[in-house]
Amino acid sequence: FANDPEDLNLTSPVNRHHRVILTFPLVYCLSLLSRSLILIELLLQSINMNLKCNLLLLVICVVSLWADHCSCELFTAVIDIQKSLQQEQDLAVALEDYVSQEMVRLSSVKRFAETLKSRVKTDDTNSTDLTHPVYAYLMLKRLGVDWQEHVKGKKEELKNSFESRIQNLSLPGIEDVDGAMDAIVRLQDTYALPARMLSTGKVSHEFNFSKSIMTADECFAIALFAYTKGDLYHAKDWFSVALGQMGDRTISSQGLKRSRILDYLAYVLYKQGHLQEALALTNELLVLEPGHERALNNRAHFERQLANELAAGGPRRKGDTGSAEDEEAIRHNAPHREGWYASAEFQRYKRLCRGQLLPGDFESVASNKPLVCRYHRPHAYFYLAPVKEEIAHWRPLIVLWHGIIGTAETATIRQLAEPRLRRATVQDPATGRLVTARYRISKSAWLQSVLHPAIENLDRRIELLTGLSVASAEELQGPPLVCTKQLNKSIYSESNLFLQVVNYGLGGHYEPHYDFAHRREVNSFERAQGNRIATLLYYLSDVPAGGATVFTDLGVRLLPTRGSAAFWFNLKRSGEGEMLTRHAACPVLHGSKWVMNKWFHERDQEFRRPCSLDSNE
Numbered sequence: 001f002a003n004d005p006e007d008l009n010l011t012s013p014v015n016r017h018h019r020v021i022l023t024f025p026l027v028y029c030l031s032l033l034s035r036s037l038i039l040i041e042l043l044l045q046s047i048n049m050n051l052k053c054n055l056l057l058l059v060i061c062v063v064s065l066w067a068d069h070c071s072c073e074l075f076t077a078v079i080d081i082q083k084s085l086q087q088e089q090d091l092a093v094a095l096e097d098y099v100s101q102e103m104v105r106l107s108s109v110k111r112f113a114e115t116l117k118s119r120v121k122t123d124d125t126n127s128t129d130l131t132h133p134v135y136a137y138l139m140l141k142r143l144g145v146d147w148q149e150h151v152k153g154k155k156e157e158l159k160n161s162f163e164s165r166i167q168n169l170s171l172p173g174i175e176d177v178d179g180a181m182d183a184i185v186r187l188q189d190t191y192a193l194p195a196r197m198l199s200t201g202k203v204s205h206e207f208n209f210s211k212s213i214m215t216a217d218e219c220f221a222i223a224l225f226a227y228t229k230g231d232l233y234h235a236k237d238w239f240s241v242a243l244g245q246m247g248d249r250t251i252s253s254q255g256l257k258r259s260r261i262l263d264y265l266a267y268v269l270y271k272q273g274h275l276q277e278a279l280a281l282t283n284e285l286l287v288l289e290p291g292h293e294r295a296l297n298n299r300a301h302f303e304r305q306l307a308n309e310l311a312a313g314g315p316r317r318k319g320d321t322g323s324a325e326d327e328e329a330i331r332h333n334a335p336h337r338e339g340w341y342a343s344a345e346f347q348r349y350k351r352l353c354r355g356q357l358l359p360g361d362f363e364s365v366a367s368n369k370p371l372v373c374r375y376h377r378p379h380a381y382f383y384l385a386p387v388k389e390e391i392a393h394w395r396p397l398i399v400l401w402h403g404i405i406g407t408a409e410t411a412t413i414r415q416l417a418e419p420r421l422r423r424a425t426v427q428d429p430a431t432g433r434l435v436t437a438r439y440r441i442s443k444s445a446w447l448q449s450v451l452h453p454a455i456e457n458l459d460r461r462i463e464l465l466t467g468l469s470v471a472s473a474e475e476l477q478g479p480p481l482v483c484t485k486q487l488n489k490s491i492y493s494e495s496n497l498f499l500q501v502v503n504y505g506l507g508g509h510y511e512p513h514y515d516f517a518h519r520r521e522v523n524s525f526e527r528a529q530g531n532r533i534a535t536l537l538y539y540l541s542d543v544p545a546g547g548a549t550v551f552t553d554l555g556v557r558l559l560p561t562r563g564s565a566a567f568w569f570n571l572k573r574s575g576e577g578e579m580l581t582r583h584a585a586c587p588v589l590h591g592s593k594w595v596m597n598k599w600f601h602e603r604d605q606e607f608r609r610p611c612s613l614d615s616n617e
């Protein structure tokens with residue numbers, strides 16, 4: 001059977017060449033890429049058919065160029081995506097130039113072909129003549145070299161000049177389109193957004209981009225993306241929307257066939273146990289393409305299954321009916337959700353991101369103290385301008401300090417960080433190596449205090465505010481943990497003040513984690529500076545939708561506001577990690593989220609935050 005439910009890969013209508021389709025632009029947040037490709041398509045249509053093949057090559061060449069040269073992972077920082085918008089015009093001009101040069105070249109090739117043809121007609125050379133060395137030489141030259149020079153030489157020349165021109169642009173790559181699709185599906189999953197809503201550019205009640213209505217092709221590509229990842233739940237949603245966007249058409253303007261969507265959708269429905277619906281769609285497909293072999297097989301298979309079920313006493317319990325409960329069950333059973341993504345913690349994380357608070361959230365187990373907002377004067381420095389402190393949680397203490405960093409300061413820091421942004425990494429606990437990961441989508445830059453007086457001022461302010469020393473605060477980006485082995489104490493006290501500035505990407509997030517290192521981790525912070533005793537997380541931007549910082553074990557949700565900072569101790573006074581500080585950055589739904597981390601280390605805090613004999617403190 002084509003549709004053996006045990007064998008997804010074999011029966012799946014997806015094959016490798018679908019990856020090409022996946023490279024097409026689909027997501028409004030990468031609309032520049034989408035428009036570039038539409039431009040290519042328009043150029044294709046507007047010129048004569050002879051050029052079509054040639055230009056198809058051009059498209060392939062552009063796509064492969066993107067794949068080759070762009071390892072910059074634009075999707076991992078919104079600021080980079082914004083910058084690449086400027087490239088669109090340059091790409092359009094480069095393509096237009098290339099097309100006109102190609103047209104000149106092709107007309108010369110055409111002329112050459114005509115000359116050859118007329119020569120053949122008038123030439124009376126016969127095979128005996130070719131025993132003559134001069135005749136033979138002329139003929140061999142003509143056929144061996146001359147035509148190649150005419151056709152191949154110029155082509156290479158044009159292609160190379162076009163390629164080098166394109167290489168100077170930092171265009172998005174295939175990984176960016178994949179990253180954008182991944183982001184869409186992540187946002188959909190985290191914030192429980194229906195594909196229909198997203199397809200019209202609506203990510204929340206406040207944000208509705210009517211400019212960004214997705215076409216059937218664009219929805220289909222996201223569906224395929226989810227499908228290839230084994231995420232049938234979201235694939236089904238997007239295939240359905242793609243079908244809806246087709247209206248009555250049997251083929252879209254970009255060549256997507258209705259039958260193809262029906263094929264996938266029927267299969268996904270079947271995999272989810274919705275036999276009746278799968279059969280209905282397969283029948284619809286067969287009306288369009290009566291000879292469709294897989295559909296014929298499938299129909300027979302579905303009918304047999306339905307008959308078996310009927311014989312066994314009607315449809316299976318809930319499940320074939322597409323009820324909400326069943327959807328939920330499928331969602332949990334979907335292959336890619338096993339383990340972590342199906343865990344209670346991940347569900348709690350998503351709930352907190354959505355802002356669905358439950359009784360007990362924000363409440364300290366060990367304290368009945370009410371949460372308060374107050375003016376805080378930890379030092380005489382703050383006498384005239386007290387800090388606006390909001391207690392978000394008592395034990396462990398998590399506070400928000402509002403207006404702790406000015407708008408001009410946030411702008412300066414963002415400017416300093418921008419050219420230094422690199423894809424954020426995480427440490428592989430087993431090897432100690434820094435690696436990129438899907439669970440952390442952002443770019444970060446490390447700024448030294450001496451870089452700008454604004455940072456030095458800030459450091460002084462936070463030393464007075466937290467009572468902690470910044471002398472052992474985080475060192476160098478690459479790789480900070482490994483570096484601790486090589487750096488000695490004197491280096492720390494000289495180049496001590498580093499800040500990590502982060503710009504999140506599309507749907508950018510950082511899944512639940514601890515900021516402190518576990519003892520079992522290779523290269524844990526222990527050696528030179530000690531572990532990360534506390535975190536100060538500055539918010540350098542507002543985030544219009546999404547992007548909250550959530551503490552999954554405490555049920556605490558902090559909303560970023562430009563100029564505020566969150567502070568908490570990662571370690572107990574005994575030096576043990578505070579396991580309740582597990583926290584995460586929720587996916588950014590809309591906007592460009594900037595944060596800055598200051599990680600304080602244990603060293604130099606001995607007298608500022610002395611140990612306690614109480615192991616719980």
Ligand SMILES: O=C(O)CCC(=O)C(=O)O
Pocket residue numbers: 502510515537547548549550583584585586595597
């Ligand atoms: O951006 C946030 O909200 C949290 C960031 C964070 O936890 C981190 O960078 O370690």
Ligand SMILES: [Fe+2]
Pocket residue numbers: 513514515583
């Ligand atoms: Fe963190």
